Amino acid sequence: MTKAIDLQALAAQVAAGLTGPGGPFEMTMEEVLGAQIPVFHNRRRSLLELLEASRALGDRDYLVSADRHMTFAEHYEAAGALAAALQQRYGIGKGDRIGILAANRPEWVLTFWAAQRLGAIPVGYNAWWAPLEIDYGLEHTEPVVVIADAKRAQALADAGARVPVITMEQDLPALVAEYAGEYPVTTVAEDDPACILYTSGTTGRPKGVVHSHRNMVAVADYHRFTDALMAGFRGLPWDGSPTSRRFLTTSPLFHIASLHNLAVPRLNTGDAVIFPSGGFDADKILGLIESERITNWGAVPTMASRLLDADLTKYDLSSLSGFSLNAAPSSPALQQRLRERLPVAQVALTTSYGCTESGTAATIAAPADLLANPEAVGRPIIAVAVEIRDPEGNVVPDGVEGEICIRSPYVMLGYWNDEAATAASIDANRWLRTGDFGFVSAGVLQMAGRRSDLILRGGENVYPTEIENALDAHPLVQESAIIGVPHEDLGQEVAAIVVVADPDSVTEDELRDHVAQRLAYFKVPARWLITADALPRNATGKVLRRDLSLGE
Template sequence: MEPQPADPAVDLLTSPGAPFAVVRSESGGLEYADGPRTLREFVETTWAYGDTPFLIAGSGRLTYGEFFAEASALARRFVDVYGLRPGDRAVVAMRNHPEWQIAFWAAQLAGLVAVPLNAWWTAGEFTYALDDCEPGVLLVDGERLERVQPWLEGREGEGRPWTLVFHHDGDLPGDRVERYEDLPAADPALGPPDVDVTPDDDATIIYTSGTTGRPKGAVATHRAHVGAIANPRYFAALSALRRGQIPGQGPAPVALLTFPFFHVAAFTGFYAAMAAGGTLVLLRKWDAVKALQAIREHGITNYGGVPATALQLLEAAEAAGDEMPTLAMFNTGGAAAPPDLVARLTERFGERVEPRNGYGLTETLGGVTANFGAEYRAHPESVGRPAPAVEVRVAGPGGEAVADGEVGELWLRGQSVIRGYWRDEAATAAAFAPDGWFRTGDLATLRDGRVSVVDRIKDMVIRGGENVYCVEVEAVLHDHPDVLDAAVLGVPHPVLGEEVAAVVQVRPGSELDAEAVRAHVAKSLAAFKVPAHVLLRDAPLPRNATGKLLKRELRGPVGEAVRPAPGTPAAPA
């Protein structure tokens, strides 16, 4: 990445001796010079927030003091009763209950490797991951217990891991299974167990979303996680300076966090809240009207969620005439944000609510770039600039950096990048260049230090030798007022190789037709990018729990819809 013009705010935060100064590590990457060394050190500092609310949910609320006492007690149980030792895996599989945080941080206090699993997986998907990571303990809620039970039934005696069940009133299946609510009350005077945790010990295995195949277990060290903690803190401090404020002053944030805890976008959110002594408000499931009620009831200042829920919240607020007066920051992640999102936010709230988006992956433990405030309004197509301990390269076929503004694969190197994939040397070797650069699989451009992601390499459509970036076409489709959601993908063509197809969810009552959709795209994009096939639907498009489009579920129906009848001649190029 080319050196950028001096920015006084950046220099104030990153110069030698500043809070976010970086040094070159022995491995060649950048890392923060100061801060906690492990997740255990980080969470131990939160006890100082005492009676400040940490988590508020329909199932209960926890102060920081209560949270730390319960996490410490559970960590002691892992060591003293379950006989677990540092490096053993602790699976966490539940919806966004406050106890998810207790379970995750208890694993860190005991030196275990936390394995947050997707709460919406089926029994078969759980079986795959459990066989893969071989846990020493399962920490599940009642809903997930049924899905892991077939796997547990295949193990007996000491070969069966301990299972601790949260929010479950039914019978417990077999030996080595306990109910969390039956455990003794936590003694806040005891603290966590005495175990040794080092920066290069593994802290988590987080499975990728598996949108294109079997999930892989991304393994991250404590060193990587404390880098991931520093990244959002840096962006928050830089944002404050650019708004003429002193970082860290003023009331702590109250955030509505709608990402599922098992996803790294949520890690960015709860790490930022914990570092500032902020409060997280949780919803049992997404509901835009209930989100508005929560914002009013709790005085929420920060919103965090996928673009789809963000748009629904804005629509609900417009319909209710709700100005959300306490809201100060509107953050989207987990999936690409339509460029018109920031325009809609600005049109309604002016500059009172700061927009923010960014870029991150499971393999980077959350956001490593951010675009916010005036710069986001000026460059809504960008995911922003990297954090100090993150290096960016847009690489050509041979790994060389391409010219500014040219499309290439986005490569990343830095402290928060994982060390590799769990027990998968081939996948690790394929993902990392020899000098430590991680190949993201995303196509991007770099202009004046700002990153713009244009597509996944596997999603790009090549029509008659011309590259069509699906994200670009989707952004134009989202600009139409009657389009609620859109997905663009390639379909086979006998002459051109591929053609562009679009699946569009239309607003109820709309009279939008396929030709009108094509005409709308043609106003903004070259003819070869205009979808040759448009499928309109009323139902929502398939997305995973973190908001990513599941295009594999659309390819079959789209292929059937556009398949020519037998004997139909091939269309000309």
């Protein structure tokens, strides 16, 4: 116990030196959108400034895939050329949306940075969306153009999308070659929109989360601060010089884990982003860690669990020095299995809590925190304030469960074209109501539940209402309820309880196909109960989800 307290005190001492007056990460209070928010005093004011500074990183690897290594210098040139093409061919300017619909690949990141040159807003659509979901996204954010990989470009064509589509495999390289040597520049303000990513909403419709230049630059600065903190913690000097780490990205770029917290900050730190090819395969990932000398990996618990099914002794994993579990809660048993089998997990295993709206992790559990309490999700990171509130909005004492509320320079501007949802989520003092529940004890946050009916399937958030709406559109379905049931590999899987007049009148396969035509594959229920019994409801008519089961 004494050792843990001493380590915490040392970390606080190092942080104070970094963030105090005259420190490289000096913090100050400024008015941001009508509220006093802590911000980094010495900061860049837009993502375009980050891009311009990255030119000096030269021949260091930035984006690495199976078929190419793109250096920072090559990326800088290509981003300028693509921006010029988008401006001159498609008339894209400040505030216009550029859709991105693709699996992870270097061109995804390149498109993001090209948009920043124009002051345009890249929109990261979920690459696994079904056609009806894609149609909704296009209608909602109205992109001038969509840049897509071949598979999604074909899906757009099949769906009859009327927006121009640029393919990443053929059209994009040709445009970059044609407009080489051009670097459009525009002026943006810190609180101008910089990006839109979609998150499922409890109303059943995905919401477009808008992050500003301030938000995303602050996230990048947070990662630099973490580097400086770790150097100071070890008694080493830190001057902001680029490092030579290699970050493996296995979460989609349309999530904050890979975009905000991996690809973007590397322009600040000079590290490489490594893209695996194809779907997740444990042996392929282990081989990539060995061959590319991966130093850092943030995995969802499902991936980490699958990793343990492989023979780890066949691979040289000595380069791996940073390892975190992200996107979904991890069980104490999984954490312990990782420590027993994966050397890096013995000394560097971390986890965190955050959401798309928070921009980055709000709290991080260091290795010592997890050893002391495997269910902890950590302490607030720099510039983040966390409060636990009751239904009336009052702050509750330590140890008392309530809604997790967050305020920081990383928190989103709001939801795209949805003032009502924004007002419901962010108050006048810029506090974000997460809809998640937990409690704080001795400064450490622990989750008590995530949005009461949210299902976490292999790192993907699945909201029941969206699936219920799709099921209820079936002519034989009277009502339906979606619940999450435990699954050894995925954490949870989706289960459906469907009420019909005659259970023999419809089959599971028919209902499964009905949902699959409307929603992404991970939202399609894997388990079913078809019944004539009405769903249990409370006095106000709401379904009592806690009383639901498959009756097995």
